[in-house]
Structure formats: C-alpha cells, structure tokens
Amino acid sequence: MRELNQALHALQRETNETHWKVRNPGGKHALAVGLDLPITVEIDGHAGYYCAGMNKEATVIVSGNAGVGVAENMMSGEVRVKGDASQSAGATGHGGLLVIEGNASARCGISMKGIDIVVKGSIGPMSAFMAQAGNLVVFGDAGEALGDSIYEARLFVRGKVSGLGADCIEKEMGPEDREALEGVLAKAGMDGEVTPDDFRLYGSARRLYHFNIDNVDAY
Known part of the structure; x- marks a missing residue:
C-alpha cells in the first residue's frame, strides 16, 4: 500500500500514466490518498478506512465496499463507490463529487463544506451533522437526526426521513434548489433515473445562528 501511494504521489503533472488499476486490495486502509x-x-475490490482521502482532481473508483471516511476532506475530482460505504463518508469535503451506489452508514457528509454527495441507497443517523455547504442527494431513506446543527448545505431525500436534527427543517424547493439538484444528478450520470420532483429538500431554519439567553443551558 505504501509503495502504491508513493508511486502515485511521485507522478508529474505531464505524466502519461493516467490510468491505474489496483487489484486484490484486501481492504487495506488509506488507499489512493492525497492524490x-x-x-x-x-480499485478492484474492497477498500479499508479513508480511501481517497484528501482527493484533488483525481477520479477514484472502488468496485466494492469502502470503510470509514471514504473521500474524507475531498477537495475536487470524483470518488465513486460501487458498493456500500461505512461511517463518515465524505466528511469535511470541500468540493468534488462522491457517489455511493449502495448504502452509507452513520454521519454521511458530516461537516461537509462544499462537496456534492449522491447516495443511491439509504444513509444512517446523524448524517450531514454541522453540514456547512454543498449538496447531499439520497435516493433512499435517511436515519435519525438528519442535518443536526446544519448551516447552509442542501439535503435532498427521496425516501423517508426518520427524524430531523436541531435546526433542520423541510423547505420548499425553489428554482435555485432545483437547478442545484439537477446539476448534481447530471454530474453523477443519474439525471435520467429521477427528477427533482421525486425529492424533498431539507435545510437550516437558521435559529442557531445567534446566541439566545433563553437557551443558555443548551450551550
């Protein structure tokens, strides 16, 4: 694994070695990080923790499941998981596109800061906790405490939401929201599978932006 990452990091921008295949990954951690x-x-198989973390510009495809923190702190590019993803997928992501074709566990998109995340299955509890910017699109259901303490990210869910977190509410989808959703679906290559009308939008009620003396015991 270390030799693989060193070889990838040693590539020059003008390289013609632009397509790599990793066989028999064996669930190893930190595969293809910092590209x-x-x-x-x-990656032909399952990946362990933090696969494609800190990704910038590269496209990483996992033909299997991914462990905790896939695409964590991603900046740009694309990461696609063809199976399921464990906890904290796309955590703190600043940009780029993360596509999970299966389900994602708890805390998907936690503290997201501009990343676009598409999950074709369902997501676990506490997803998009403190999400600041970006778009989370879920074809399936969402677990408890969705969007707890959310800032300005958009959460689009097609299925059932078990419960909303603090300051997260359902919102009416306006033209800008529809445009954003259509753009994310097009980037993910899924614009022909669903329409914006299939989804409901959730976001911040903006009640936690300012200190309120009546809520001092909650701080």
Missing part, C-alpha cells in the same frame, strides 16, 4: 493530479485509479 492531486487528474488521473484515474480503479
């Missing part, structure tokens, strides 16, 4: 070139890395 900062427009290359493609295909």
